[in-house]
Amino acid sequence: MGKVVSIDGVISCYLVDREGEIIGQMGSDKLDKSVASAIIAAITKELSTQINIADNFSITVMAEKRNLFVVTQKNFILAVFTDSNIDTGKIRFEIRRCVKAISEEL
Amino acid sequence: MNEDGLRPDVNSLDVLISLADLYIENGLIDEAKELLKTAIKENKEEIKPYSKLSKIYIDQGEEEAAVEILKSAMEISPENKEIKGLLKSMKIEEEKEDTKKKKDITKVELGGSLNEVLENLLKIKGIVGVLIVDDIGALIEAKIELPMERESTGAIISSIYDKIKFSSPDLELGTVSKVFFELPGGNIIVLGSKSLRFIVLTAKNILIGGLADVLTEAFRKTVELLGVE
Numbered sequence: 001m002g003k004v005v006s007i008d009g010v011i012s013c014y015l016v017d018r019e020g021e022i023i024g025q026m027g028s029d030k031l032d033k034s035v036a037s038a039i040i041a042a043i044t045k046e047l048s049t050q051i052n053i054a055d056n057f058s059i060t061v062m063a064e065k066r067n068l069f070v071v072t073q074k075n076f077i078l079a080v081f082t083d084s085n086i087d088t089g090k091i092r093f094e095i096r097r098c099v100k101a102i103s104e105e106l
Numbered sequence: 107m108n109e110d111g112l113r114p115d116v117n118s119l120d121v122l123i124s125l126a127d128l129y130i131e132n133g134l135i136d137e138a139k140e141l142l143k144t145a146i147k148e149n150k151e152e153i154k155p156y157s158k159l160s161k162i163y164i165d166q167g168e169e170e171a172a173v174e175i176l177k178s179a180m181e182i183s184p185e186n187k188e189i190k191g192l193l194k195s196m197k198i199e200e201e202k203e204d205t206k207k208k209k210d211i212t213k214v215e216l217g218g219s220l221n222e223v224l225e226n227l228l229k230i231k232g233i234v235g236v237l238i239v240d241d242i243g244a245l246i247e248a249k250i251e252l253p254m255e256r257e258s259t260g261a262i263i264s265s266i267y268d269k270i271k272f273s274s275p276d277l278e279l280g281t282v283s284k285v286f287f288e289l290p291g292g293n294i295i296v297l298g299s300k301s302l303r304f305i306v307l308t309a310k311n312i313l314i315g316g317l318a319d320v321l322t323e324a325f326r327k328t329v330e331l332l333g334v335e
Contacts, residue, residue: 029278030278031276031277031278032276035276036277039273039276042269043266043270043273046265046269047266047287050262050265051262051289053289056290057287057288057289058286058288059270059285059286059287059288060285060286060288061270061279061282061284062282062283062284062285062286063279063280063281063283064279064280064282064283065278065279065280066278066279066280067279068277068279081277084280
């Protein structure tokens with residue numbers, strides 16, 4: 001996660017289990033971490049249930065103040081908050097590398 | 107078989123084929139088609155009339171009819187080289203047509219009506235469907251190349267988009283402009299305003315970021331055409 005957080009424009013990075021419990025967090029933001037983790041897990045659960053997909057999907061939210069990149073795997077969710085003007089290609093590439101590394105570690 | 111129950115004389119088939127040729131030479135295409143259909147009906151196991159009729163359909167640009175006839179011929183004679191060749195050439199033409207149909211995203215003109223906007227988006231390589239739903243998830247318009255239930259698809263995606271939108275204050279995102287869902291079977295891109303959800307379905311291996319500009323423009327145009335916020 002350290003490499004992702006070190007990218008210019010990345011605000012924070014959350015590693016969350018599928019139930020919404022924080023496994024790890026890096027970077028600095030003013031969010032209520034428990035609330036943010038619970039919301040991210042709830043959104044992924046909703047998508048997973050409604051569209052009937054178990055894991056390996058991602059959600060990217062482009063918004064006015066900042067962007068949110070969420071990658072869901074079988075055992076965890078990685079969520080990354082960035083500035084809204086970030087190079088999305090670069091961050092997506094780094095997130096994928098990070099997800100692969102975490103998957104191997106877990 | 108003939109009415110008398112006897113197998114038709116091959117010569118009579120040759121006569122029918124020769125007569126069909128004569129019709130074609132004299133521009134009597136419809137007559138030639140009818141004659142060949144009769145020849146097929148009476149000589150179901152003979153390949154010649156199938157081949158001749160399929161060539162007429164091909165010349166006339168009636169690809170679907172040609173393919174149907176050629177498939178029927180293949181059932182009778184699966185190894186027939188001429189029929190195989192004709193079917194193969196039809197497939198190549200179909201592929202060329204598809205390539206022409208699916209344009210580079212920079213070349214798409216969106217058009218002046220809602221129908222044109224959606225039709226033209228579907229011409230972009232990788233886009234397989236577009237749905238427009240209102241803020242309660244009710245379907246307004248849909249153009250989809252896939253067999254799927256439009257109303258429920260629109261409602262489901264809209265509800266997930268809304269969940270993200272309503273979570274925005276807690277996540278300090280500000281106004282949500284686009285949401286990309288990358289799923290195992292393909293991607294879903296949602297652009298939203300106060301009263302509309304513009305949902306685009308794409309094939310899996312497409313750079314969804316590259317579509318952002320054209321979709322933003324299509325959404326802006328849709329909002330304008332519908333006269334909503």
